[in-house]
Amino acid sequence: MKKFTALLLVLTLALGVTACSSAATGDKIGIILIGDENEGYSQAHIEGIKKAAKERNVEDNLVWFYNVPQEEECYDKCISCIEQGCKLVITNSYGHQYFAKQAAEEHPEIKFVCMTGDEAKKSGLANLSNAFNQTYQSRYVSGVVAGMKIKELVESGKLGANNFDENGKVKTGYVGAFPFAEVISGYTAFFLGMQSIYPDVVMDVSFTSSWSDLVAEKTTAEMLIANGAVIIGQHADTTGAPQACEAANVAGTPVYSVGYNIDMLSVAPHAALTSATNDWSVYYSHCFDQFIKGERIDVDWSEGYESGAVCITKLGDSCAAGTADEVAKAETAIKNGTLHVFDTNKFTVGGQKVTEIFRIDTDGDYVPDSVNGIVDGYFDESKYISAPTFSCDIDGITKLN
Amino acid sequence: MSVSHKKHTEPLLRVVKFEGMSRSRRWLVRIIAVLTSLIVSGVIIVLLAGINPLKVYETMFRASFGSARLVWNLLRDSSTLLLLGVGLAPAFAMRFWNIGAEGQMLVGGIATAFCMKYFTGMPTMLLILVMITVSVIAGALWGLLPGVFKAFWNTNETLFTLMMNYIAIQLTSFMVSQWEIGAGNNTVGIINSKGHEGWLPGLFTSQYNKDFGINVLIVLTVTVLMFVYLKYSKHGYEISVVGDSVNTARYAGINVKKVYIRTMLLSGAVCGLAGFLAVSGVSHSISTSTAGGRGFTAIIVAWLAKFNTFSMIAIAVLLCFLDQGALEIASSCNVNTYVSKIITGVILFFLLAGEFFTSYRIKIRGHH
Numbered sequence: 001m002k003k004f005t006a007l008l009l010v011l012t013l014a015l016g017v018t019a020c021s022s023a024a025t026g027d028k029i030g031i032i033l034i035g036d037e038n039e040g041y042s043q044a045h046i047e048g049i050k051k052a053a054k055e056r057n058v059e060d061n062l063v064w065f066y067n068v069p070q071e072e073e074c075y076d077k078c079i080s081c082i083e084q085g086c087k088l089v090i091t092n093s094y095g096h097q098y099f100a101k102q103a104a105e106e107h108p109e110i111k112f113v114c115m116t117g118d119e120a121k122k123s124g125l126a127n128l129s130n131a132f133n134q135t136y137q138s139r140y141v142s143g144v145v146a147g148m149k150i151k152e153l154v155e156s157g158k159l160g161a162n163n164f165d166e167n168g169k170v171k172t173g174y175v176g177a178f179p180f181a182e183v184i185s186g187y188t189a190f191f192l193g194m195q196s197i198y199p200d201v202v203m204d205v206s207f208t209s210s211w212s213d214l215v216a217e218k219t220t221a222e223m224l225i226a227n228g229a230v231i232i233g234q235h236a237d238t239t240g241a242p243q244a245c246e247a248a249n250v251a252g253t254p255v256y257s258v259g260y261n262i263d264m265l266s267v268a269p270h271a272a273l274t275s276a277t278n279d280w281s282v283y284y285s286h287c288f289d290q291f292i293k294g295e296r297i298d299v300d301w302s303e304g305y306e307s308g309a310v311c312i313t314k315l316g317d318s319c320a321a322g323t324a325d326e327v328a329k330a331e332t333a334i335k336n337g338t339l340h341v342f343d344t345n346k347f348t349v350g351g352q353k354v355t356e357i358f359r360i361d362t363d364g365d366y367v368p369d370s371v372n373g374i375v376d377g378y379f380d381e382s383k384y385i386s387a388p389t390f391s392c393d394i395d396g397i398t399k400l401n
Numbered sequence: 402m403s404v405s406h407k408k409h410t411e412p413l414l415r416v417v418k419f420e421g422m423s424r425s426r427r428w429l430v431r432i433i434a435v436l437t438s439l440i441v442s443g444v445i446i447v448l449l450a451g452i453n454p455l456k457v458y459e460t461m462f463r464a465s466f467g468s469a470r471l472v473w474n475l476l477r478d479s480s481t482l483l484l485l486g487v488g489l490a491p492a493f494a495m496r497f498w499n500i501g502a503e504g505q506m507l508v509g510g511i512a513t514a515f516c517m518k519y520f521t522g523m524p525t526m527l528l529i530l531v532m533i534t535v536s537v538i539a540g541a542l543w544g545l546l547p548g549v550f551k552a553f554w555n556t557n558e559t560l561f562t563l564m565m566n567y568i569a570i571q572l573t574s575f576m577v578s579q580w581e582i583g584a585g586n587n588t589v590g591i592i593n594s595k596g597h598e599g600w601l602p603g604l605f606t607s608q609y610n611k612d613f614g615i616n617v618l619i620v621l622t623v624t625v626l627m628f629v630y631l632k633y634s635k636h637g638y639e640i641s642v643v644g645d646s647v648n649t650a651r652y653a654g655i656n657v658k659k660v661y662i663r664t665m666l667l668s669g670a671v672c673g674l675a676g677f678l679a680v681s682g683v684s685h686s687i688s689t690s691t692a693g694g695r696g697f698t699a700i701i702v703a704w705l706a707k708f709n710t711f712s713m714i715a716i717a718v719l720l721c722f723l724d725q726g727a728l729e730i731a732s733s734c735n736v737n738t739y740v741s742k743i744i745t746g747v748i749l750f751f752l753l754a755g756e757f758f759t760s761y762r763i764k765i766r767g768h769h
């Protein structure tokens with residue numbers, strides 16, 4: 001026994017090779033993530049950060065914290081980053097921002113970036129920034145892909161009576177996380193994308209009350225499929241909905257999935273059409289450049305197709321013929337500004353055309369009350385504030401819960 | 402008619418209760434357990450991650466003891482966990498399996514958050530007293546219900562208290578949706594972040610979030626009181642009699658129903674107070690993850706300490722130390738969080754095994 005213990009000890013010491021925490025020079029950058037590489041949303045951030053850092057040769061200066069909940073641990077980790085020499089701290093989930101703001105108030109010399117947040121402009125803090133991609137654009141384009149599939153299904157006569165509502169419109173479904181502007185803006189853009197190809201479509205949205213809950217997303221999708229939906233879109237982080245679509249599709253039900261963040265083809269080779277996604281390296285490149293130059297990081301950054309910050313993933317084999325051309329057309333039109341996703345001629349609320357949508361909160365009640373977002377006949381999402389603000393319940397979309 | 406006598410053989414291995422191990426020997430067993438755990442997890446670290454185990458242990462130690470702030474964080478987290486364990490102690494001592502600490506803590510948290518949001522005009526000290534009172538009442542009521550059902554209808558308390566957790570989680574969800582600061586964003590943010598109304602102050606500094614001395618003081622006081630209550634009071638005696646045998650308790654003239662109800666009120670009240678500490682003393686926010694599974698971890702704390710509230714101190718600190726360590730290892734050594742949790746899991750496993758061998762022996766057939 002003694003010999004065995006001694007042997008183990010020697011093995012342990014001899015095999016010990018690399019040490020933890022590198023001794024990099026230069027200002028460090030702290031990264032606080034809600035998940036890790038096993039969670040699609042955080043994985044997309046990790047890839048973007050690593051790519052941008054590598055290009056600037058600062059990858060050894062990164063301090064990572066994974067699986068940090070939106071609780072006081074976020075504040076703890078902000079301070080840990082500062083103690084380890086970070087001069088910039090980045091958080092990636094909406095609820096992190098309140099705890100990061102607390103740290104930002106106490107440490108005016110340290111820069112903080114809260115991705116998806118909306119507190120930076122409001123707080124007036126010089127060291128706090130927000131950023132969010134114009135993901136609604138890639139959602140619109142993913143809607144175009146879905147619209148093409150619907151058109152094909154209708155024309156080929158593959159749909160049954162339960163796939164149409166009482167007005168003869170094709171049923172679709174959407175698995176949302178929370179009834180929150182970011183989600184509403186996303187599914188509305190997706191719906192408008194579908195309508196741009198096939199106008200006679202309706203969509204049921206059901207919320208899971210979690211950003212990431214595989215079982216809930218799967219059962220919600222199953223419920224929508226049972227209800228006759230032929231397309232299931234999602235704003236939730238797991239592969240639950242595509243899995244449900246794949247199972248139903250393989251069993252003979254005409255239903256297809258449009259995912260988010262990551263390519264869903266590996267879990268749903270027959271049902272997945274594409275996913276709306278982001279290339280976060282575009283923002284992180286800008287952010288690191290500003291930081292390295294010692295300049296103010298944009299208080300509220302937001303870009304889309306024009307800089308390649310958003311995109312859709314590879315089209316699946318199930319996509320309708322001609323989809324790639326329609327996608328290219330929509331992408332070009334968005335880039336050159338001839339196509340506006342939230343064009344007020346393209347949707348109604350309660351049967352009426354919308355002329356006013358407010359977007360800036362001036363009295364601190366978190367309800368926008370000033371600055372009409374509709375200019376030149378369209379709502380310019382993310383122009384005044386990066387976090388999405390479109391939250392109208394447009395006709396054709398029904399919230400189930 | 403022949404009767405074949407089945408030969409009764411002893412099993413090959415047998416676990417035998419073993420009492421009377423000397424104090425020094427117990428500590429020797431524990432030290433061996435710690436050393437073995439470090440060696441085994443060291444091998445795992447090398448095999449899984451290829452990093453120097455000594456560095457990992459150093460990182461782990463640094464995560465909790467690297468600076469005064471980190472020590473305070475350790476004390477902050479372990480005191481909340483300890484309070485929950487202390488809350489479970491009286492229920493467990495009467496063999497009433499209260500699995501509902503999570504829910505009792507959450508309703509205490511909701512009550513605290515309610516006061517923080519609506520009673521901002523009150524002087525700080527008064528507001529804090531009001532918050533303590535309502536959180537204790539909320540937790541007590543959450544514990545009372547399963548207590549009453551057990552007393553009068555002999556319902557299964559494990560299921561009942563467990564289900565009460567889910568009701569509390571849904572209730573928290575509902576309150577968050579009522580108090581959320583942006584339409585549908587599902588967060589209440591930090592409550593009173595400007596005026597700090599209802600924030601538990603530091604004991605040594607006037608700043609918030611710098612020291613958690615008052616949290617520690619409150620918890621230690623409750624821990625001592627609970628120890629005295631269970632060990633020296635008449636109530637405590639009644640609890641242990643009911644725990645040993647309900648029939649004996651009845652024969653001795655103890656009102657078992659009353660003991661069930663009274664003890665669950667107390668158990669829930671202490672867990673409710675933990676909700677107050679979490680909201681007013683730590684996060685200044687409320688969400689469904691405010692309890693964060695600590696109500697369940699507290700069951701481990703209470704059991705490992707064999708319901709002795711002082712032993713719970715060591716267990717709570719150890720669990721929080723391992724938890725902090727796991728996060729820091731994942732960060733500094735750039736390994737997946739699950740790898741670091743395997744490491745802390747291995748350490749915990751050996752410590753538990755060590756405890757097992759202080760009171761049990763394994764006997765091999767034929768050896769006496």
